Amino acid sequence: MSRADETYADEEYRYELENRMRNLLWTVSGDYDLDVLPDVESFRDSKYISLYDAVKQGAFARFFSKDDFGMYLVKKLYLGAEEVPLATLAQMCVDEAVADKITAERKGVATLRRKAFEAILDRDFDTLVRMGPVGRLKAAMLREGIDSSYKAEKRVQDQLDELLTLRNAADTMDVIREVDALYNRLADPGFEKEHGTLEQVMAVSAEDLRKFNWQDFLNEDALEAAAQVMNQAENAVHTDEDETERRKAGKILITEEAAQKMYSYIELNYGRSYLSEAEQQRLNRRICRGVHADCKLYFTDGILHDYVKENSAYVIAGRVLEANKRFYRQNQRVARHNIEALGNILRRSLQARNEEERTEAAYGAIIPRKLWKAGRTEDARLFQRIMKKQNTDFVVDVLMDASGSQRNRQHLIALQGYILSAALSRAGIPHRVMGFCTFWDYTVMHRFREYDEGREADWRLMEFYSSSNNRDGLALRATADGLKDRPEENKILIVLSDGRPNDLVVNRPNTKNPALYTGEYAVKDTASEVRRIRGQGISVLGVFAGEEQDLMAERRIFGKDFAYIRDISTFAHVVGRYLKKQVDEMD
Numbered sequence: 001m002s003r004a005d006e007t008y009a010d011e012e013y014r015y016e017l018e019n020r021m022r023n024l025l026w027t028v029s030g031d032y033d034l035d036v037l038p039d040v041e042s043f044r045d046s047k048y049i050s051l052y053d054a055v056k057q058g059a060f061a062r063f064f065s066k067d068d069f070g071m072y073l074v075k076k077l078y079l080g081a082e083e084v085p086l087a088t089l090a091q092m093c094v095d096e097a098v099a100d101k102i103t104a105e106r107k108g109v110a111t112l113r114r115k116a117f118e119a120i121l122d123r124d125f126d127t128l129v130r131m132g133p134v135g136r137l138k139a140a141m142l143r144e145g146i147d148s149s150y151k152a153e154k155r156v157q158d159q160l161d162e163l164l165t166l167r168n169a170a171d172t173m174d175v176i177r178e179v180d181a182l183y184n185r186l187a188d189p190g191f192e193k194e195h196g197t198l199e200q201v202m203a204v205s206a207e208d209l210r211k212f213n214w215q216d217f218l219n220e221d222a223l224e225a226a227a228q229v230m231n232q233a234e235n236a237v238h239t240d241e242d243e244t245e246r247r248k249a250g251k252i253l254i255t256e257e258a259a260q261k262m263y264s265y266i267e268l269n270y271g272r273s274y275l276s277e278a279e280q281q282r283l284n285r286r287i288c289r290g291v292h293a294d295c296k297l298y299f300t301d302g303i304l305h306d307y308v309k310e311n312s313a314y315v316i317a318g319r320v321l322e323a324n325k326r327f328y329r330q331n332q333r334v335a336r337h338n339i340e341a342l343g344n345i346l347r348r349s350l351q352a353r354n355e356e357e358r359t360e361a362a363y364g365a366i367i368p369r370k371l372w373k374a375g376r377t378e379d380a381r382l383f384q385r386i387m388k389k390q391n392t393d394f395v396v397d398v399l400m401d402a403s404g405s406q407r408n409r410q411h412l413i414a415l416q417g418y419i420l421s422a423a424l425s426r427a428g429i430p431h432r433v434m435g436f437c438t439f440w441d442y443t444v445m446h447r448f449r450e451y452d453e454g455r456e457a458d459w460r461l462m463e464f465y466s467s468s469n470n471r472d473g474l475a476l477r478a479t480a481d482g483l484k485d486r487p488e489e490n491k492i493l494i495v496l497s498d499g500r501p502n503d504l505v506v507n508r509p510n511t512k513n514p515a516l517y518t519g520e521y522a523v524k525d526t527a528s529e530v531r532r533i534r535g536q537g538i539s540v541l542g543v544f545a546g547e548e549q550d551l552m553a554e555r556r557i558f559g560k561d562f563a564y565i566r567d568i569s570t571f572a573h574v575v576g577r578y579l580k581k582q583v584d585e586m587d
Contacts, residue, residue, distance in 0.1 A: 052116035055109055059098035065172045069094075072176045075204040076183070078312070079195040085134045085187035086179075092141055093179045096166040099145075117145040133186040137163065159186070262440055269313040270444050271303035287481055291517070291525055292474040298442045302463055320410065320465035327411040328418065328462065334569050338419045341572035342579075343426030349583040350394070350427065360384060394583070395430050395451065395488035399479045401497040402435035402446060403470035412568065413496060414464035416543070419571055420494065421449060421458040430488070433461060436475035438503045439468040443475055451486070471517055472501035472526040472557075480533045491538045492582055494575075499544060499554030501526045527557045539582045543575060 060066060069090075076086060103110045121142045128135035140152040140160045151157055163182070169175055180198045184191045195201075267273070273280060280297065288295045300306070303317050328335060360381040400417050402410075417433060424431045435446040448464070449457035476495065483491050503517035517525070530540050542558030543565060544551065554562055563574045 048112060048115040049119050052109075052112050055102065055106075055112065056095055056098060059102040060094050063098060063101050064169075064175060068172045069175060072179075072202065075201050076180070078204055078208060079201055081183065081191065081195075082187060085131075086183055088131075088134055088138060089182050089187070090179050092138055092163060093166055093175050093182070095145075096141070096163055097169045097175050100167045114146055117142045121146070133159075134182075137182075137186065262442070266298055266439065266442050266444065268308050268311060269303065269439075270298065270446070271300040272306040272308065273298055273300050274306070274447070275299050283478070283481075287478050288474065292471070292477070295441050295443060295471065295474055297445060297474070297478050299445045299447065302446050302448075304463055317463070317465055321463050324411050324414040324462040324464065328415055331415060331568065335415060335419055338568070338572040339422045339426060342419065342423035342576045345572070345576035345580055346423065346427035346429065346583070349580045350429075393489040394492070395483070395486045395490070396424055396432075396492045396494060397479050397483045398424075398431060398433040399475060399493065399495045399497075400433070400435040400464065401470055401472070401495075402437045402464060402466045403502070404437070404467050405470070405498055405500055405502070406466040410464060410466045413466075414461055415568065416496060416565065416571060417448070417464060418458060418461040420496075420543075420575065421461055422455065423572070425455045425458055430486075432482070434475075434479060435464055436470065436472075436478075437466065437468045438471040438474075443471050443478070444468075445475065445478055469503045470497075470501055471503040472497060472522070473517075473529040476526065476529045476533060480536065480538055483538060484536055492579070493533060493538050493540045494543060494579075495540065495558070496543045497554070497557075498547070499523075499550040499552075499557060523553050523556060530557055530559075541575075541578050541582070 057066075060069075073086065073090060077083060099109075099113060103113070121139065125139060128139040131138075136152075136156055137159050140150075140156050141163060143150045143152070144160060144164070152160055159182070163178070166175060166178055169178075177198065180201070275283070280299070283299075284296050287297060303314050304321065307314050365384050398417065398420055400413060406413055417435075421431065421433050430451040431449075432451045433448040435448065437444050437446075448460045476493075480493060483493060501517065501522035502519075503522070530542075533540055540558065540561065542554055542562035544554045544562055551564065554564075561578065563578050565571055565574055
């Protein structure tokens with residue numbers, strides 16, 4: 001079977017599965033106008049999980065108000081609640097509120113629920129234990145659902161008993177009150193004091209919400225926003241962020257209207273582009289080809305520098321900036337040592353290239369003490385040649401993976417980027433620093449500093465934050481496109497990445513869609529792009545900023561030219577060794 005046939009068959013399978021799950025959801029809810037995206041991806045883990053999720057959603061839509069519940073979740077998030085624990089508790093409360101009601105009518109649901117709980121517990125147990133109070137409560141709820149005689153330790157059992165009271169929930173506000181109480185007690189005890197009581201949460205206006213969530217912006221539908229939050233966070237419980245994106249890598253159908261608003265969303269959440277529309281179109285036509293056809297590039301200085309309005313994305317970027325600064329202050333001594341050490345390594349290497357090399361030769365400046373050889377020996381080396389290499393012919397680009405898989409270590413990557421940029425400034429090497437991530441078909445290129453800016457620009461690396469997916473091959477191609485036009489003879493591209501290229505592809509209407517950019521396919525494309533760039537005379541160095549299990553993928557992408565940083569204190573030594581090698585080998 002050809003790749004095209006396999007892709008078509010997979011799409012057909014997904015389409016049929018979605019239809020079956022929607023039919024189940026509609027049958028249970030009795031509402032055939034209900035339009036909720038089924039969680040098809042979890043079917044790969046267990047059909048029981050997916051089917052029970054459809055039953056649960058349908059039952060909640062029948063017995064309660066999904067609109068009111070969804071609006072509460074969005075308002076709570078707007079006021080600063082953390083997405084994963086809130087959505088996890090919301091799913092638990094929804095389950096307990098509908099389980100007895102739907103089981104009374106459909107006896108087979110009890111077996112389906114038990115098998116789904118067994119599959120979730122088997123898949124997620126270790127992760128739930130590490131989640132803290134919310135995870136332990138969910139594990140206890142799953143065990144009780146499998147065996148009603150189960151009893152947890154007293155503190156958790158008290159919380160579980162409270163959760164189980166939702167089996168008698170009379171209306172949606174009963175469910176909302178329990179979610180809110182559990183969140184404030186288990187996930188964020190200081191929430192009410194800092195952000196507001198449940199009454200204040202419910203008082204958030206629709207106008208406030210319009211600037212908060214991308215689903216609201218596209219569809220003005222808080223229900224869809226809440227459903228998206230709950231689905232994404234439920235997946236985040238059982239896997240790390242990068243694996244979540246990999247599991248979700250597939251084709252998501254969006255409307256033509258949503259596609260038309262896409263550019264406005266990118267502008268709202270990543271800042272205005274510093275390129276004109278005509279410049280962007282020219283770049284897209286030249287760079288977005290082959291496997292990246294129908295993709296787009298978006299160049300910006302970031303939302304903190306050129307924002308459209310102070311929405312939630314702007315607030316989050318500001319919070320991440322302050323967190324990165326705090327991390328720098330905590331590691332200031334180590335950072336300064338690395339900057340000095342790496343800067344000195346580079347400066348000494350360049351000075352060595354600039355030193356005069358004197359050799360005896362058959363021509364050049366005459367050496368008086370060797371004149372006695374004239375006519376007496378065959379040795380014609382009576383002269384001295386002075387050779388000198390210039391150190392002004394180097395330029396460096398630093399490209400940083402800013403996808404969501406880096407979120408847990410974004411403060412560390414920001415510090416690494418700052419150390420590298422400050423060291424290059426110290427050595428007097430012109431350099432540019434860019435971050436990249438991909439949302440929908442846009443690969444966003446975030447410029448932190450330009451080649452010839454002064455040292456003060458290095459501090460902008462503290463603005464680094466991560467989100468969405470990563471289409472590494474396209475980002476590399478776009479970066480090299482600007483680097484190769486620099487006048488310097490010797491060019492170096494340094495890439496800070498986690499070895500996990502992964503782009504969630506959007507199925508856009510009326511266009512030829514790119515292939516799924518994930519797994520082996522994405523690694524091969526990124527490695528091919530690295531080889532192509534090296535073929536243009538640009539040295540490419542990978543600095544690994546990921547999990548150890550992804551080291552092989554990084555090695556396949558960058559070959560022998562990559563550095564693995566296990567500890568920030570060794571950053572200058574490890575990276576300096578590779579850069580010194582590049583400088584010494586260049587003519």
